[in-house]
Amino acid sequence: MEARRYLEWVIAQKFTRVDGSTRLYVARENVFPGLSAWPIPHDAPYKPNIDRSIMAIREGGLYEKWSIDVIGEARRVSRAKQQGSQGQGQGQGQGEIAAGTEADVGVKALTIQHLQGPLLLLVLTLGFSFIAFLTEVVIGKYCSCTSPIPQKH
Numbered sequence: 672m673e674a675r676r677y678l679e680w681v682i683a684q685k686f687t688r689v690d691g692s693t694r695l696y697v698a699r700e701n702v703f704p705g706l707s708a709w710p711i712p713h714d715a716p717y718k719p720n721i722d723r724s725i726m727a728i729r730e731g732g733l734y735e736k737w738s739i740d741v742i743g744e745a746r747r748v749s750r751a752k753q754q755g756s757q758g759q760g761q762g763q764g765q766g767e768i769a770a771g772t773e774a775d776v777g778v779k780a781l782t783i784q785h786l787q788g789p790l791l792l793l794v795l796t797l798g799f800s801f802i803a804f805l806t807e808v809v810i811g812k813y814c815s816c817t818s819p820i821p822q823k824h
Contacts, residue, residue, distance in 0.1 A: 676738050684745040689753045691746060 679697055686693045711718055728734055 679738070679742050680745055683742045684749055687746045687749040687753075689750055689757065691750060
């Protein structure tokens, strides 16, 4: 992320008031324009494709849309936090505001959709181990091989 976008994000996250305004102003133009670079080897065969993709994203406005969405979300979370701290000071509705703020910012609970992969892996490995166990029992019961080396009398 470039420095200007990062600065706007930090201002939105840390300096946004409850009404959505800020005390800070970001200038319209940068004093020192900066360029971004991608670490791509010289003469890489995929460089033209990457250049085309980056230009399509930039010209299509996807980068601007993403920046606006991220900054808007940071402002919303900052306002919710400030409303939560004001609600706690007044003692009105602090449970609802605190719960909403934690749900937006904090760790989310795992659902069955999140655990489908690990559960499927568990079922497959349990099934495989059960089949291996049954195979050992059947081979041990019906095979008369008690010793791998034949003994002479």
